Amino acid sequence: MGNFWIMMSHAFLSKIKSKSFIITTVIIALGIIVLANIETAIKTFSGDERQDQVAVIDETGVYYPLLQQELMMINETITLEDSSAELQQLELEVEEGTYEGVLLLTEGDNGFPQAVYRSTSLTAGTIPASLQTALQHIQTTLAAEDLNLTQEQLAILNAPVSFVNEAIVEGAKSEEELNQARGIVYVLLFFIYFSVIMYASMIATEVATEKSSRVMEILISSVSPVKQMFAKIIGIGFVGLTQMVVLLLVGYFALRNSQDLLMGGFLEFFGFGDLSVAIIFYAVIFFLLGYFLYATLAALLGSVVSRIEDVQQMIFPLVFLVMIGFFIAMFGLGAPDSSFITITSYIPFFTPMVMFLRAGMLNLSPIEPILGIVILLASIIILAVFGARVYRGGVLMYGKSNSFKDIKKAIDLTKKE
Structure with missing residues (x-):
């Protein structure tokens, strides 16, 4: 039985002292520490004050202030700039890094806003999604006005349905x-x-x-x-x-x-x-x-x-x-x-x-x-x-x-x- 314990302790100690075990453990431990501090790391590298600047060409002259107001409630990290420059000029500035992208606002055939967002990549993070959500809110508000709906009626239409998922088995x-x-x-x-x-x-x-x-x-x-x-x-x-x-x-x-x-x-x-x-x-x-x-x-x-x-x-x-x-x-x-x-x-x-x-x-x-x-x-x-x-x-x-x-x-x- 003594030989068994010698073999077992040798197998244990030889692996514990090995470089591969130490390096693997250290790497995984560092990964855990990084994940535990992921919020701090993101803020450190991205910066709390970082702003994504987007140039806006509003051909209607109506939607820009509404969009700016809606966006402030959705995503404060996006800054809009109303521009009268040509689209080609703004696209060059986007490529140079002056702007994250350029948004072209027009009025569709249905009388509601129509938008085209142009940037250097289709993987532009949350910017397009935030702009689309803000414009969706604007369209909903305009449609409600056309139908003479009050704010209370509009709130009822937009309110999520009350739905609760419950199990009938006790203790579930x-x-x-x-x-x-x-x-x-x-x-x-x-x-x-x-x-x-x-x-x-x-x-x-x-x-x-x-x-x-x-x-x-x-x-x-x-x-x-x-x-x-x-x-x-x-x-x-x-x-x-x-x-x-x-x-x-x-x-x-x-x-x-x-x-x-x-x-x-x-x-x-x-x-x-x-x-x-x-x-x-x-x-x-x-x-x-x-x-x-x-x-x-x-x-x-x-x-x-x-x-x-x-x-x-x-x-x-x-x-x-x-x-x-x-x-x-x-x-x-x-x-x-x-x-x-x-x-x-x-x-x-x-x-x-x-x-x-x-x-x-x-x-x-x-x-x-x-x-x-x-x-x-x-x-x-x-x-x-x-x-x-x-x-x-x-x-x-x-x-x-x-x-x-x-x-x-x-x-x-x-x-x-």
Whole structure:
């Protein structure tokens, strides 16, 4: 048993101290800090006093003051300038950067405003949308005057219909709670997806590296292959947990320091303003179970590979399974209670992400996530028993290995021992 702990601690410490782990963790942590301070960054680079200047040619002589008045209530960052210059001259000034664009106002055949906005690019941000909204308000007001409608009648016509979406099932989440949960689950799903792929690939590469350098021949003389396999899985699993804890702490303190700025913005949009302990609990549980499921499969596949360059080809089915589970979960963000999502949440290779999606967004009975956890544990045990048989024979195989027939060869070698 002492050899097992030595192997496990070696797998953990070697990865924790590696430059790739440190650099990856630092980059992700910096990304979290940047996202947490995104509002400050936007204001820093764009400037609070920045104004988008638009030249206006009003051929009617009527619409410019109305447009200016409406725009002040819609977007204060846009400044209009009434111009009598030729359109071609103003277009040159737009290209030179004097104006963001030029707006040509005319009167249509129906007696309402007609506009053409010209700029250097069709991706001009919010400017065209703001101008169109302001002109829409002007047209509505003019139409109301033609129909002799009062302001009260016009307000009634423009008022949104009262529509409330309620669930008749007791305890069901409200629409606001569902939107918050969707944002949190979306972010955590990405974390689970990339972490599982990264650490599973790390295990397969580690095994192949030891085989290609012939270190494996020395190791199996003192430590059984099965102990090596589980030592690597658990050791690198602790690496993943360490990184997860570090990033969660960085995220917590970064969001806490920027809470006042982000509340009502980025933080509230993704639902982190009211973060549920249950969601974090399910994220950790399904991350760990998903990791052990795919890590066991990765160790199995890595053991039959002798060259590092063959690793990616061999573990492609594993990556493909993770991708399918991720895309199913992404689809489920819009329909978490659909039959398809419910069924796939009990398929072991998809359970870590799809069941987490359902547990995070729906008020499930505790039996359902517990059943998902039991299915995962049973799958991990079955895969571990099978993987151990393949691993014992696979580590003794050398030469070009990029076919799944090598798994049968590995099992045959194990039987001959």
